[in-house]
């Protein structure tokens with residue numbers, strides 16, 4: 001489990017910022033881990049602000065909602081730069097569904113951390129094709145701490161790090177994830193992708 005580093009914030013010591021990334025496939029508990037870290041900071045009376053991309057409206061517009069209904073209020077923002085204005089005076093900034101922001105999120109997180117803010121970013125590290133997702137790889141590079149969480153493969157019970165799309169769609173952003181995706185291990189993800197390209201029915205449906 002991730003333990004926060006001890007930073008000198010005693011009298012006369014400037015607040016220090018850093019970046020944490022929590023990444024993994026769908027159903028891996030990313031948001032739960034983000035909420036756990038944010039709640040602990042809140043209990044310590046730190047000023048916490050949570051953002052998510054405005055396009056993610058799956059459940060409730062103002063909540064970062066994890067699948068176990070353990071939610072925290074959040075602010076939807078259309079572009080990453082808006083967080084620089086809204087996060088003024090925050091000790092901790094949480095960002096959920098970070099993969100849906102564009103590359104400018106990286107610079108925004110760096111700026112916030114340089115200003116002394118603890119930044120915790122949660123997001124999918126890979127898309128449904130198994131490719132690095134949006135700004136996540138660059139964020140992982142500039143972060144002090146990277147935590148990769150895992151789901152359980154629905155096919156074989158191994159550790160899963162891939163989000164396999166069951167629904168036939170080529171759109172990178174497909175909301176309503178519980179029906180559309182399965183967590184799969186490397187082997188079962190590959191098997192599934194092979195089936196998709198060889199089955200004529202699946203091929204036709206994709207087009």
Ligand SMILES: [Zn+2]
Pocket residue numbers: 153154155156157158184185186187188189
């Ligand atoms: Zn498997």
